[in-house]
Amino acid sequence: MKAVVIKNGTDKQYVTVTDIPAPEAIGPDQVLIRVLSVGLDGTDREIVQDRYGVLPEGAEQMIIGHELLGTIERAGEASGFSPGQLVTALVRRPCGDPACLPCGSGQQDFCETARYTERGIRAADGFLCEYVVEQASYVVLLPDDCAPYGVLVEPQSIVEKVWNQVALIQQRVRWVPRTALITGSGPLGILTALTSRSLGLETHVWSRSGSDSVNAEFVRRCGAHYHEAGESDRPDLDAAGGEAKLFAGGMDEFVSGLGIRPDMIWECSGHTPLTFEAMKLLAPNGVLAVLGVTSGRGRMNIPCDVLNQEIVLKNKCIIGSVNASRHDFETAIRRLQTIEASFPGLLTGLLTQKLGIEQVPNLDFSKITVKAVVEMAPPVSDKRMTASK
Template sequence: MQAVVLKERERGQYVTVTDLPVPRLAGPGDVRIRALSVGLDGTDREIIRNRYGVLPEGASQLVIGHELLGVVVEAGPASMLKPGELATVLVRRPCGDVRCTCCRSGQQDYCSTGFYTERGIRGADGFLCEYVVERSDYVVPVPRECAEYGVLVEPQSIVEKAWNQIGSLQRRLAWSPETVLIVGSGPLGLLATLTCRSVGLDVHVWSRSGADSVNADIVRSCGGRYHEVNLREEPGADSGLLSGGGGLSGVSGLAEFAVTQRISPDLIWECSGYSPHAFEAMKALNANGVLALLGVASGDRRIEISSDMLNQEMVLKNKAIIGSVNASRADFESAIRRLQRIEAMYPGQLVRLMTERLSLGQVPDLDFEQVTVKAVVDLVTREEAARLIGGGVRDGY
């Protein structure tokens, strides 16, 4: 079978397409999954561009890719799954350290030791290949009606994890949020937008994508309000670090923007990965509000900021900051339900997020600067997918 791998060589790592043996079931609880499509995100960009991945111990290569939609083609007798079922797979595996209570309790997304593995990212092969074998414990069934947008379950699970954290945290008070500010209009920013609109919140999105972009149109199509960033380059800013998908490198003035536009957010989602916003956002946030960080900063950006201001805002106004990366089975399951709700309320908008459809062979040379919102790799044709899952697949599965 063909696979996209990160390989080692004397001059460093590189990404290529190679042939690998088709994996076989190793136990009665295993299933073999035919990959239908695999989404690419910022982590994949870092792996492909900056060779960010960690190879399995003793291996010379790592199969990349961690956002899977596939179909079960072989199921062990103890798996409780059956051929023809759509499925996705959890990404993180527990560290195995008996002192890590989170991993011992099935909450490896909160691993305290840092010695976890992640499929396609760190120490374990991923899903950008034709077939995947996995223990059924880590396989999440996906309803057939989600075939068109099921590849979004993994990124939506990150949003769901943050949403669940926010709900748990805000039980500390009588909180009735009304206004949300989302920074960045990449895949996570748009999924956060659709999530917040699906529960009736007033959503403002601040991003550098043009007002006539697909990103902006998706925001408006679900009733959100889109604000194009007024770029102000700062000395030393790396304007190329965050690209396509609504990054905001080299931009300042989030608090000023919120004041000028009279936006008073109860909740801010930082989805651009431009870390200075994470701190500036604290000033713009309402008392008792929450700042959720979903974008992962890359590089070594530095800013001058008043630590006293941060202290005062958090202590005197009861503000909180949370982060979300990776997710649990419960988050994957709630992600599926949320995507179904979003599709019912805003038909066709989820499919619009997947702006580029690629083949395996195009991945190593992918220019992420040219990706409008999200790139998805298709490993089978629409006709083959329909045959594998028994029909019911429309364009853009």
């Protein structure tokens, strides 16, 4: 079968399409999944373009891809699944250390040892191939009506992890959020805007994409407000000292101009200075959720006393979200159904590029409008129509 893999080369890793044996035998608690589609995100960009990938120990290659949509081809007798069911799968696997309580309780997204594995990312084969064998305990069932947008369940689960954690954290106070600010208008930023609007929040998205961009149009279609950040609005690294100076305008002035104090701020751009800007701008008792990952370049000049006072005296909370647990996946499915009912067709519209497997190794991620999806097989509805003829 065809698979996209990252391989060890002479001097560096490289990504290619190759033929590997199709899986045949499955255990009683396993399923064989026919892969329908796999979504690509920023992590895949790092793997494909920057040749970043942690291969399994002793292996020369690893299948990439972690945003899965597929159907059950065969099911072990103890799996609890049946052929034809629409499914996705969790990405992270527990570290196996008995002392790691989160991993032992099914919360491997909170692993304490950092020795977890992740399918398609870190030391475990992913899903960008024709067939996958998976333990039933990591497989999540999707309703058939989710087929057109089911590949979004994994990224949506990261958003849901935040809301699930916020529900626990904010039991500390009587808290009714009214306003959300999102930095960044990539797939996670737009999904966060859709989620915030489905919850009835006044939602503002601040991003460097143009006001006439497809991203901006998706934001406005769900009733959120889109604001284009100018080149001078985002604090950046200066050429001389390699430092970013905060609170010198930009996001600070933008929020002040709106006359709001966001109850929630979601940092989805991956630009580190915005995380620290947001700490100051957040409303008292508010929550800052950091979903974007820094590029790791340069240093920042941080006004630590100001941030200390803001966080301590105003009871602000800062949380991060990466990967997700089964509960978050299940919540994501329900949320996507709600979003689809409220804004019909918007979710499928986010899937702006449909690719074949051969296009992945040389993909220019800068040309992707919003979200790229690799189609491995016909959609469920098409397959069933073909079978019925």
